[in-house]
Amino acid sequence: MRMPQGKKATIKDVAREAKVSISVVSYVLNSSTEKSISPATRDRVMEAAKRLQYVPNRAASGMRRKHSMVIGVVSYWELDVLVFTDMMKGITRKSSAANYRILFCHRESKQDDVSYLQYCQDGSIDGIVFIAPYESLGLIDEAFHIRQMKEAKVPFVVLNGSTHEDGVSYINVDYCGSTYLATSYLIGKGHKDIAYVAPLELHYTELERRLQGYQDAMSNSRLPVRCHDVKELPDCLHGLKAVVTNKSDTAHSVLQAAHKLGIDVPRELAVIAANTEAYSSYLFPPLSTVRIPAERMGELAVETLLEQLTGAAEPKLIMPPCALEIRQTC
DNA sequence: CAACCAACCCATAGGCTCCA
DNA sequence: TGGAGCCTATGGGTTGGTTG
Structure with missing residues (x-):
């Protein structure tokens, strides 16, 4: 035939x-x-x-099963950010293993646009992985979006959330753990005078947790806490032997300031950043970092959402552990 | 055990009846 | 005649129950 x-x-x-x-x-x-x-x-x-x-025909099978077998991913992240691409790898891998496909909604500037909900209401998608932007970017009111998804009775999971809404599952970055790990590594290398450099005048959950991780690691080893705002560069580097930064871009500023002052990294100054960017290994010297387990976070988001879809899920908060990526700055 | 029937999913289109 | 409202068939699958 x-x-x-x-x-x-x-x-x-x-x-x-x-x-x-x-x-x-x-x-x-x-x-x-x-x-x-x-x-x-x-x-x-x-x-x-x-x-x-x-x-x-997936549409036909979806009609019978009452499931589209499609997961919606709503993201406010720039597409070229390493953490985001890693999250997407994890989401894609886990989804396709469960025979689900991805419908990607990239929201750019309209902060109160919840039109993605219609995809769930019209049956195009079964649930949403909501990748919240960094709170510090001030792009959206995360709690508003969560309220809207709850009211629409849409199964969803929040990735990288900064809120604490009841009955919601979060897969978050362990910001506290990232700086704790970075600081502990420097302590383990014998450093005692370790400063934390970050935009201290900003008060976002992410930054506060990162500061907390540094403070915990230092106080656990009975070492003095010393914090500097990025704006204090390059002067604050005088006399410093080791620096932990909140992110790679802050570390980049530290490396530039050190270069300006003729300070040799890592011989005279050890530097480590509490996150990894795509460019971290291309800095000079290649930057030692703490890698956010973004792929794993993406996988966990899908796993958690699928549990919701099968009706067997309790709201949970998961923060998978970070890992060191030691290069040449410490 | 192997194979099949029939109900069901739901939006849409087309056919039919009724009434103004 | 034509508009409103209702009924039925259709599309491509899945699955509980039945038959031989």
């Missing part, structure tokens, strides 16, 4: 070709263990499907 040009084979065509009913085709192609199908019939169906180049 040959399909007319431009017409795709359906399950009926396969059934006719294999001389079975369409239900048998469905059982065979879905590898159902509920029904026993003889190996000969199974082979006949598989061959017919192959011959007719049959591809199941």
Whole structure:
């Protein structure tokens, strides 16, 4: 049997070709263990499907299953940020392993635009992974979006959230753990005089947690805390032996200031940043960092959402551990 | 056990009846 | 005649129940 040009084979065509009913085709192609199908019939169906180049119609199966098998990803991140691309890798990997596809909604400037909700309401997607932007960017009112998703009764998970809404699952960056790890590494290398450099005048959850991680590591080792605002560069570097920064861009400023003052990194000054950027390894010297487990976060977001979709989920807060990426600045 | 039937999903289009 | 409202078939699948 040959399909007319431009017409795709359906399950009926396969059934006719294999001389079975369409239900048998469905059982065979879905590898159902509920029904026993003889190996000969199974082979006949598989061959017919192959011959007719049959591809199941997801819209039709979604109609019956009442699931689109599509996850919506709403993101406010710039597409070229390493953490974001890593999150997407994790989301994509986990989704496709569960036979789900991704519908990506990139929101740019309209902070109160919740039109993505309509995709869930019209059945185009089953749930949402909401990737919140850094609070410091001031792009959106995260709590507002969460309220809207709750009111729309949309299953969702928040990645990189800065709020604490009841009944909501968050997969967050362990900001506190990132600076704790960076500081502990320098302490382990024998440093005692370690300063923290960051935009201290800003008061966002992320920055406060990072400062907390540094302070915890220092006080656990009974070492004096010393903090400098980025604006104090380059003067604050005089006499310093080691620096932890909140992010790679702050570390970049530190490296530039050190260069200006003729300070040799890492011989005279050790530097480590509490996050990794795509350019971190291309700085001079290549910057030692703490890597945010963004891929794992993406996977956990999908896992958590799928649990919600099967109705077996309790709201949770997960912060997978960060890891050191030691290069040449310490 | 192997295979099939029939109900079901839901938006849409087309057909039919009724009434003004 | 034509508009409103209702009913039914259709599309391509899945799955519980039934038959031989």
